[in-house]
């Protein structure tokens with residue numbers, strides 16, 4: 001089982017969308033996927049269950065139970081719920097998480113590992129994808145400490161290099177506490193190749209970060225929005241769409257990278 005968190009403090013860069021659609025692609029390859037919605041906005045959960053149902057979930061039926069001392073009796077197994085696809089399960093997140101998403105989480109001592117410990121008893125999944133909020137507070141920090149790998153979705157308009165630098169710093173800090181954490185890659189998202197500015201940004205990103213940038217880039221495409229509105233990952237909703245093909249390509253590239261990393265670790 002490998003756990004990947006999707007992190008960037010930039011809002012709207014496609015973190016939730018990538019988790020949602022990738023889950024479908026992994027499921028189509030026969031993998032059992034657990035999605036963890038570590039964002040108080042609950043976008044990923046709403047993608048599967050709609051906003052009202054997600055907002056009505058009590059704290060103990062969400063990932064917030066990981067952080068809530070008075071819910072220490074609660075185990076993750078009971079909070080994980082099935083989706084319409086047998087291979088995809090979801091540990092939902094909603095507004096209950098907001099109270100725990102405090103800044104400066106590195107001052108919290110062992111509580112920093114609360115999410116990691118909460119997820120530990122879960123078994124029967126090949127991959128866990130953790131969706132993070134658009135900040136580097138406690139939820140994202142806990143996700144880093146719970147993950148084996150990090151993917152940074154990067155929209156090709158994020159010219160504030162400072163933004164990425166802060167994300168890299170957070171990963172480096174997390175590695176001090178959790179040395180096996182690895183950057184799996186930067187993922188170019190929401191790319192519109194018709195725009196020179198997007199193509200230029202993508203080229204620069206690849207020059208600067210070299211092969212840490214995943215070869216597959218996710219385009220801006222209405223198929224992602226339409227299938228999300230129909231609560232279905234794009235590969236399951238319209239498998240022939242370019243968006244679906246590229247999501248499958250991305251899922252394979254991620255699996256290949258994980259296989260290489262595992263091989264490197266075994267021979268080290």
Ligand SMILES: Nc1ncnc2c1ncn2[C@@H]1O[C@H](COP(=O)(O)OP(=O)(O)OP(=O)(O)O)[C@@H](O)[C@H]1O
Pocket residue numbers: 010011012013014015016017018039041043132133134189190191218219220221222224225228
């Ligand atoms: N590749 C894409 N093509 C078209 N629309 C997209 C794409 N990626 C994301 N979107 C849309 O853009 C919006 C923001 O995407 P998403 O919620 O995935 O971003 P996010 O990084 O999770 O945002 P936040 O930081 O608020 O959590 C959503 O409406 C989503 O459907």
Ligand SMILES: [Mg+2]
Pocket residue numbers: 015016017039041043044131132133
């Ligand atoms: Mg999101």
